[in-house]
Amino acid sequence: MAEEVSNKQVLFRDFVTGFPKESDMVLSTGTIRLKVPEGSKAILVKNLYLSCDPYMRIRMAMTDFAIDFPPFIPGSPIIGLGVAKVLKSGHPDFKEDDLIWGKTGWEEFTIISEPKTLLKIKYTDVPLSYYTSILGMPGLTAYAGFYEVCTPKKGEYVFLSAASGAVGQLVGQFTKLMGCYVVGSAGSSEKVDLLKSKFGFDNAFNYKEEPDLNVALKRYFPEGIDIYFENVGGSMLDAVLLNMRHHGRIAVCGMISQYNLEKPEGVHNLLYLITKRIRMKGFEVVDHYPSYPQFLEVTRQYIKEGKIVYVEDTVEGLESAPAALIGLFTGRNVGKQPSHYYHKQTFKKRGCYYCKARIIESRQ
Incomplete structure (x- = not known):
C-alpha cells in the first residue's frame, strides 16, 4: 500500500x-x-x-x-x-x-x-x-510580447508601465539589447532607482508622484512613443494614447490597475488608434509556447554572459x-x-x- x-x-x-x-x-x-x-x-x-x-x-x-x-x-x-x-x-x-x-x-x-x-x-x-x-512564463511573456507582438526596430522609443515587475524588467533589458530608448514607470523611488541603476533603463519615473501622466510622458518622450508595453491600463493607457507616434504599437500584456475594480475605468482617447494608425494587440503567453525553445536558448545565453540581470x-x-x-x-x-x-x-x-x-x- x-x-x-x-x-x-x-x-x-x-x-x-x-x-x-x-x-x-x-x-x-x-x-x-x-x-x-x-x-x-x-x-x-x-x-x-x-x-x-x-x-x-x-x-x-x-x-x-x-x-x-x-x-x-x-x-x-x-x-x-x-x-x-x-x-x-x-x-x-x-x-x-x-x-x-x-x-x-x-x-x-x-x-x-x-x-x-x-x-x-x-x-x-x-x-x-x-x-x-526569467526562464518561465514571465520571461517568455516578455520575449514574445516584445519581439513578436511589438516588432521593434533599432532606435525606437519604448515605454513600459509596471516596469519593475516580473515581465517589465525583462522587456526593458530586451529593449536595450535591441538598441532602443526605454523609459519605465513604477510605484516607488526604490523601484525607479532599480530600473535605472540595475536594469539599464534610459530613464524612469514614479507615476504616484506625477499629477498629470500626459505631461510626464511628454517630458520623457518629447518626440512621442513608438512602442508601449501595457501592464496597467486605465489612466496610464489614456495618457499613452495621447503620446503615441504614428504607426506605433501597443502590446497589451495586462491591466493590473483594473483587476480589483467592480466597475473598470473607461479609456477616453481611443480615437487616436485611428488618427495615429496605432496597432494595439492583446496577447497571452500560451499562444507563444512554440517559441519557448528559442527563447530558452537566447535568454539563458544572455544570463551566462551577464547581459541580463x-x-x-x-x-x-x-x-x-x-x-x-x-x-x-x-x-x-x-x-x-x-x-x-x-x-x-x-x-x-x-x-x-x-x-x-x-x-x-x-x-x-
Whole structure:
C-alpha cells in the first residue's frame, strides 16, 4: 500500500469582489497517498517553487474570462504555475526525479492529471526558481510580447508601465539589447532607482508622484512613443494614447490597475488608434509556447554572459503564499514573486539581485 502523508495546502475560500484579502485563502492540512491512479497517465509531484502572478486575481472571481482563465474552485487548492519534482508517473514522457514547470497546486504534493501542458526543465545550472520567472512564463511573456507582438526596430522609443515587475524588467533589458530608448514607470523611488541603476533603463519615473501622466510622458518622450508595453491600463493607457507616434504599437500584456475594480475605468482617447494608425494587440503567453525553445536558448545565453540581470522577491513556506499574492496588488514586491518550499537552498548572486525577505520552512 502506498505511503499516506500529510499535505499542507492553500485553499480558495470563495469568489472575490473588490480587493482580495489574505483571508480569501485558507491554509489547511490534508493527506495524500504517494501514488498515481492505476492505469492513468497522471503524475505525482513534490512542489518546490510556486509562482504568484497578477492574472490569478482574475481567477478569484466569476468572470467572462472563463475560457482562458477559469475561476478557482471554492474549497480546492489555488492553482498556479510552479516548479516541481516528479515522484511517481503513469505518463511515458515523464519519469521519477524529472524536474518540470507548469500548472500545479498550491500544496506540498499535487497529482497532475493532464501533464501534457508541463515542460521539462532542461538546464539546472541556474537557480530552479528561474523557471517561475526569467526562464518561465514571465520571461517568455516578455520575449514574445516584445519581439513578436511589438516588432521593434533599432532606435525606437519604448515605454513600459509596471516596469519593475516580473515581465517589465525583462522587456526593458530586451529593449536595450535591441538598441532602443526605454523609459519605465513604477510605484516607488526604490523601484525607479532599480530600473535605472540595475536594469539599464534610459530613464524612469514614479507615476504616484506625477499629477498629470500626459505631461510626464511628454517630458520623457518629447518626440512621442513608438512602442508601449501595457501592464496597467486605465489612466496610464489614456495618457499613452495621447503620446503615441504614428504607426506605433501597443502590446497589451495586462491591466493590473483594473483587476480589483467592480466597475473598470473607461479609456477616453481611443480615437487616436485611428488618427495615429496605432496597432494595439492583446496577447497571452500560451499562444507563444512554440517559441519557448528559442527563447530558452537566447535568454539563458544572455544570463551566462551577464547581459541580463533579474530581481526575485521570494518568501518561503505555504503560510506565506497568500500575503505574497496580495502583495502584488499593493506594490510590496520588486520583480518576480515566487514562493519557495521544502528545502533550504543557498543562492549566489549570479549577476542577479535577490531580495532577502525569506521566511523559511525546511522539509528534507
